[in-house]
Amino acid sequence: MPRGLRMRHLAMGPPWWHGRFHGAGFRITIPREAILEVLSKTQKHLSAEEIYLAVHRLHPAVGLTTVYRTLELLVHIGLVFKFDFGDSRARYELSSGPKGARHHHHLVCTACGRVIDYTDFIDEEVELLQQTEKGLAKKYNFKITNHLIQFYGLCDKCRSKE
Amino acid sequence: MPRGLRMRHLAMGPPWWHGRFHGAGFRITIPREAILEVLSKTQKHLSAEEIYLAVHRLHPAVGLTTVYRTLELLVHIGLVFKFDFGDSRARYELSSGPKGARHHHHLVCTACGRVIDYTDFIDEEVELLQQTEKGLAKKYNFKITNHLIQFYGLCDKCRSKE
DNA sequence: TTGTTAATGAAAACCATTTTCATTTATTGA
DNA sequence: TCAATAAATGAAAATGGTTTTCATTAACAA
Structure with a gap:
């Protein structure tokens, strides 16, 4: 073993x-x-x-x-x-846990405050983000260590109340 | 008059x-x-x-x-x-102003707090974001009205101080 | 085990933001 | 144009999450 x-x-x-x-x-x-x-x-x-x-x-x-x-x-x-x-x-x-695989982004409901984690589209996003980070790092001489992505809107429950 | x-x-x-x-x-x-x-x-x-x-x-x-x-x-x-x-x-x-063209994202320096607006790569980002928003809206029945994107790291000045 | 110094807990301070309430003012109908 | 009325305002007080203070405790290197 x-x-x-x-x-x-x-x-x-x-x-x-x-x-x-x-x-x-x-x-x-x-x-x-x-x-x-x-x-x-x-x-x-x-x-x-x-x-x-x-x-x-x-x-x-x-x-x-x-x-x-x-x-x-x-x-x-x-x-x-x-x-x-x-x-x-x-x-x-x-x-990130010991396995380091937790990255996700958030959907925030502006009416009730509910927060949904999502990992969908993360792959595509991450690919673009890496390009973006690279470009920004170069242009602004910025060392990027992290990013925050949140979408705001109305969750299903709050939508139906409108 | x-x-x-x-x-x-x-x-x-x-x-x-x-x-x-x-x-x-x-x-x-x-x-x-x-x-x-x-x-x-x-x-x-x-x-x-x-x-x-x-x-x-x-x-x-x-x-x-x-x-x-x-x-x-x-x-x-x-x-x-x-x-x-x-x-x-x-x-x-x-x-957005009357001409409605101001959208940008932010680079935030975690050391000195400086915030840089950038509009570079916005086009590519926006394209992906729209796809993502569409997918998320459908999957979670969420009506997305806005998004927040920020990159965190060290700005040029703080990098050189390290 | 012991000395050094970081880490801690309780209470007080902090401070951006919100609430209260009496007063003012924008808007609507006469 | 002029009240009527309800929204909007300002000053002061309250709120509440977070930070600071300071005396005490505990991690860890020697």
């Missing part, structure tokens, strides 16, 4: 993101473990408070302040995306 | 957006005129306070509250776009 990285996961070794932390000189703490645990077990776009509540269930000692600070850190090192869907509170999402 | 509304604009006729207001049942007031005036004379992404300050120069009686309320209204009727560039204050931009 092969060893190495593979084994570490089957044997429940350190989570995949520990390396990212150590590499950047950050400490691995219980609140941080808990927050990443929560984020990695949901597909939803959680707000800081929702994350706090979920973490609080497991570790009541963890405070909201730490949740905010940790999220800021995670966004900074690129482990988490921060979104604004227009409801005056930020939403957070793991940018 | 003709009197009435016409005169107020030096025979230039009512601004192009008056129709949009009357049609939706909203009144045309001095603060609203002033706010649209300010928005139509800049290419920048102004914050509510910046708009307030600019309006204040012309009409000191106009308050910040009214600016917020008017912007909300303008966003609602689609005359203005509201953006979030991550600096904890919303930015506003006229969605």
Whole structure:
């Protein structure tokens, strides 16, 4: 049986993101473990408070302040995306799991605030985006690390109410 | 010599957006005129306070509250776009002038916050976006009215500081 | 194990935005 | 042209998500 990285996961070794932390000189703490645990077990776009509540269930000692600070850190090192869907509170999402395959875009209903993730057309989009990124990077000497694509409109429910 | 509304604009006729207001049942007031005036004379992404300050120069009686309320209204009727560039204050931009040709996307520097508008590649993007919108609209029964595209990364100045 | 320093939690501060409410003003009908 | 009336406004207060402060705790290198 092969060893190495593979084994570490089957044997429940350190989570995949520990390396990212150590590499950047950050400490691995219980609140941080808990927050990443929560984020990695949901597909939803959680707000800081929702994350706090979920973490609080497991570790009541963890405070909201730490949740905010940790999220800021995670966004900074690129482990988490921060979104604004227009409801005056930020939403957070793991940018990619250990398998690194989560990228999606959003449909935001401007009437009820519902957010739909979609991955359809992502391939075509990504191809174009890469060309665009390349061109923009060159023209503006900009180092592009990320992009945000959101479509706004009315979801099926809100359409029928009109 | 003709009197009435016409005169107020030096025979230039009512601004192009008056129709949009009357049609939706909203009144045309001095603060609203002033706010649209300010928005139509800049290419920048102004914050509510910046708009307030600019309006204040012309009409000191106009308050910040009214600016917020008017912007909300303008966003609602689609005359203005509201953006979030991550600096904890919303930015506003006229969605289209009378000639309706202003659409662009943004490059946002995550280090210094600089925002660059670009219209390059817009044609190719728009073509793909239309296909995507069509597909998404069908699949999710979503009526898409708008989209947001932003690229994040480091601008030339911040790159060289690294 | 221990010393150093980052990380934390509670409470207070912050600040963009929203709400309240009394007053003003644009519009409509006489 | 002039009220009538309901929308719009401004000042001040409230709101609420997020950040800061500061004393305490805990991660981790030696």
